[in-house]
Amino acid sequence: MYKYVTRLLLSFCCLLIAACNDRNGMLPTSGGSPYEVTVVGDVDSILYNTLSIDVEGLPQSEPMFDVRETDVKPTDALTGVLRYARSLVVVDINPKKYDKLRLECKRNMYAEPQLIVRICAPSAKCLRDTTSDGTVLQGNTHTLVELLKTHESKAYIETLQHKHNPKMEAEVKRMFGFDIPIPADMKSCKRGKDFLWISNDSPTAMQNICIYKQQFRKRDSVMQVNIKGETDSMYMTTVHDACSVI
Structure with a gap:
């Protein structure tokens, strides 16, 4: 897949507090494929649509992430096998606990490579209103899409160093x-x-x-x-506005 080849280093802007913790140690290998995201507690497919945006620069439509939704309750997300997921997003909507939306993330807590993102919001409307055209969650230290893309980039680089x-x-x-x-x-x-x-x-x-x-x-x-195709008149070309030179 083209998206597995494209690996970008992303910068973050500081707008809300998000906690990100790295943990080293002997951990089991996480479950799931690269760019596969498990979502718990989604409402009206808000997160599904956010993460299913098309990859930019491709000649065909292809979603950024392979999103898998589950009926597991958010309170149970980290007590079963889901806690070993490669990328896990847990939505917690509770007007009694939260007055605004925020992100919390933890890395390599139960498996490796792993990113667990917790999205806290007072309402589904708040969650929906903090998206921009269904692309990324705005107003947070780390936007959700950026967090997940950076996680995959880091995991790929670490794998490449060993294999x-x-x-x-x-x-x-x-x-x-x-x-x-x-x-x-x-x-x-x-x-x-x-x-x-x-x-x-x-x-x-x-x-x-x-x-x-x-x-x-x-x-x-x-x-x-x-690099010819099936005939001599067919050959590979580059996308001029998306190529780079070493």
Whole structure:
């Protein structure tokens, strides 16, 4: 999936207090796939719609997160198997306890990698009114979408540090003279003149890395020579307003 490849470092603005705690130790591996979020206590699918926004910059519609809702009560969310979820969002609506919306988050409390976010609000209307076009919760130190994206980015980087492909990294170093971490499952490659295409060859979630030396304005001609489609007239191109150069 494209969203698994795109890993961004996000900055936070300080508007409300949110508590985030890191915990180290021997913890079980969390359950769930990358970008899968379990939501407890959602009302009128407010959180579902918030987290199901499309990923920006893709040629097709694809939700940012795979949201899984559950009927478990918010008070029971951390007493059963859900406490081992990779990403867990618990909504607590209580007008007697809260006078405004706030976020609280804890990292790696019961499993690793893990992010548990608690959203406290006095009413469903308050929760709904603090969304901006169904995208992110506003007015909080860490917006919900940013928290979850950063959590996935950090988890991916930590995994890559322990599970990578030294053989393919050595090939990149030999051909281009720089170091870059390559995921462990990316074992297939195609070599060309100052060109290297690395892939995991997955039929369901293909990931590719293309590295080459060329003038920026000629990048699509490089793809035409090295990555053809079913016929010679078909070849891979880049999205001009979304590509970057190393």
